[in-house]
Amino acid sequence: MSATDTAASYPEFESITTVTCIGAGTIGGGWAAYFLAQGFTVRVWDPAPDAAEKLSRLIDAAWPALAELDMVTGADRNAWTVHTDLAEAVAGTGFVQESAPEDLDLKRKLLASIDAVCDEHVVIGSSTSGYSMTEMAVDARHPERLVVGHPFNPPYLIPLVEVVGGESTDVTAIDWAAEFYTRIGKSVIRMAHEVPGFIANRLQEAQWREALHMIDQGEATVEQIDRSITDGPGLRWPFQGPMLTFHLAGGEGGMAHMLDHFGPSLKSPWTRLDAPELTQKLRDDVVAGCDIAAGEKTIPDLIATRDAGIIALRRLTAGLDAGQESIPRVTSADEGAGEPGSLGTYRTQVISDWIDYNGHMSEAFYVLVFGFATDQVMDQIGLDRAHREAHSTSLYTVESHIRYLDEVGLGAQLEVTPTLVSAGGKKLHLAYEMRVDGQLAATEEIIALHVDQTTGATAPFPNQVRERVERIRTGSPDWVGRQLK
Ligand SMILES: NC(=O)c1ccc[n+]([C@@H]2O[C@H](COP(=O)([O-])OP(=O)(O)OC[C@H]3O[C@@H](n4cnc5c(N)ncnc54)[C@H](O)[C@@H]3O)[C@@H](O)[C@H]2O)c1
The missing domain is CATH 3.40.50.720 (NAD(P)-binding Rossmann-like Domain)
Known part of the structure; x- marks a missing residue:
């Protein structure tokens, strides 16, 4: 320090x-x-x-x-x-x-x-x-x-x-x-x-007090209170807080209409807000209600459910904010160094879904990660999604060879470096190295063919793709610094 x-x-x-x-x-x-x-x-x-x-x-x-x-x-x-x-x-x-x-x-x-x-x-x-x-x-x-x-x-x-x-x-x-x-x-x-x-505890507390009042007065059960939120307003809150939620409740008139329309009901006796007396009966009723709601699930079970849900929601909201898919395939990528054949480095992290019963990344997911890197190579050479959709062409892997050299654990940061070994008029030969902390964990080589999906036959690369591939093959300075999508 x-x-x-x-x-x-x-x-x-x-x-x-x-x-x-x-x-x-x-x-x-x-x-x-x-x-x-x-x-x-x-x-x-x-x-x-x-x-x-x-x-x-x-x-x-x-x-x-x-x-x-x-x-x-x-x-x-x-x-x-x-x-x-x-x-x-x-x-x-x-x-x-x-x-x-x-x-x-x-x-x-x-x-x-x-x-x-x-x-x-x-x-x-x-x-x-x-x-x-x-x-x-x-x-x-x-x-x-x-x-x-x-x-x-x-x-x-x-x-x-x-x-x-x-x-x-x-x-x-x-x-x-x-x-x-x-x-x-x-x-x-x-x-x-x-x-x-x-801020947040004041808001939570207001709801919590009202929930306790409702249980105390026999107006709602623990289960009804929880479901009223999880199947109701709770579904909106991860994306828009209570204010923007009500902005939309005002329809095209937004919050202005919402306030003008529902303003008078603010005076209705809908909430009590002062805390109820926490009597022994109320305490026991709430505890018993939670035991029923939890059923067979232990506290660790409930924690696991909650955590999986939060992870999925955070991925989803991050993806929505960025206008991306919910699970980032490649968490970061950088450019080739201008060396002949170099295609940069792609990074991602091993998530729990990829771990098998041995506690390591299952071999299927090595293929997946190399596949993500191939997706990025396609973007780099100009066969990106827009091109593929416009021309109905794609790269098809027709041969691959993987060497599994080391175990890869949960949370490991993977660095995958693809290299262009050779290129033909409609064929690419790519080699990949996957490293964790600088140690080689796996390699893959693939042969991929450019295919016209309307005919199902191989097709020559378009000129701009051929030129880009050639610049990568020779390490031309034009290639270095190209922005990834
Ligand atoms: N539980 C929640 O949801 C939550 C959320 C936000 C903030 N907080 C706040 O976090 C703090 C901790 O709450 P918690 O839920 O983790 O409580 P807890 O009872 O789970 O943990 C308290 C820990 O403090 C230890 N402890 C007892 N006396 C201590 C002392 N004199 N010095 C240091 N440690 C001592 C206990 O051994 C225990 O491990 C509180 O101020 C609480 O208001 C709690």
Whole structure:
């Protein structure tokens, strides 16, 4: 870490290799798993005697999900340690995330203790669900670096983090925290003011209170409440939040019509909002309702269902935003270096669907990944989707030879480099190397023919494709720098 001398300077982001999680329950453990997947070494402090075992189970559960979406090359599932000494847990750290139980007195004492032993140039974020930093920071000597960084369960999959400081928090610490969370892939809402419950919890809480009232009054069951959201408005919320949802509810008139039309019903007694009395009966009714709704499914079963759903939705929403397919075939690609035959490098990551019962990527998916690389080669030589659809031609692989040289595990970052070995008037000979961390994992050679799909017969490459192939074959400078689609 390289902090400079002024009190308001915080670590340079690139220099941070270690972060600390204080409290490693549902949220702190989820943060620890996320930080590990982002390539950090994680130091943990949690007074529970079984903290290490619990954390290990939590990381095991989170790791496959992280490998699907949010894991950097070289992330090490085992790069964490649990410490019994708080000072040891924060020594040399670049950031601290506190996720201890939601108890104001405990948070005050704990934040003051962390603050007392942690380098004053390190920002300390709290996962609190609703306390303000102003009320939590009262006993700290350096409240200027204390910030709320409110995550959502599970923090290893839900991108949102609400960031807000207290009255004594330095604005540069809030900026730093917002930038840090953003750099590690979180979606940050940087709040200008402290509001109890922040934004999302206020909204969740309003619904939660009304749901409890409805159960208390016998107006709805646990199952009906859940289904009213999952089969109802919940389906719209991943794509448009409550405001744009109602903008569309106003039809062509949008939100203006919505407000003019339904404004009067805002005064209808539809919601109670004040929390109901949490009587023993209400508590037992809600718990029993959840047990019935869960049926045979255990908590780990429900977590697996939830995580698979979030992963699918995040892929879908990312794809919709980018106007792409929901599963990116090639996560990045770069150009050939201008060497004769060079076609650049294609990168993708091994997802859990590709793992077989041996715990490694199944051989069928080596073919799939080489196939993705061939798709990109087709784009590069001008046989892209637009051309194929306009001319009803395509490349058909007529021969392939694969060598499986190494096992490839979940989350592995694959680099595939195709080379043009030779080209004829309607034929390409391509060779591929697949590497993980620079180690050769597989090779493939294919012979592919250009086929006119209306006749089913081979056809000569169009002139522009032949010219492009020739430039690639000779490593002509015209080829280098061509933008991939
Ligand atoms: N659960 C959620 O959905 C959720 C979501 C967002 C934020 N949060 C917030 O995250 C924080 C943690 O909640 P959780 O759900 O992970 O709770 P949890 O009960 O699952 O975990 C709390 C952990 O803190 C440890 N702990 C107990 N005393 C401690 C102390 N003095 N110092 C450090 N650690 C201590 C416990 O051993 C436990 O491992 C709370 O502030 C909570 O409001 C929770």
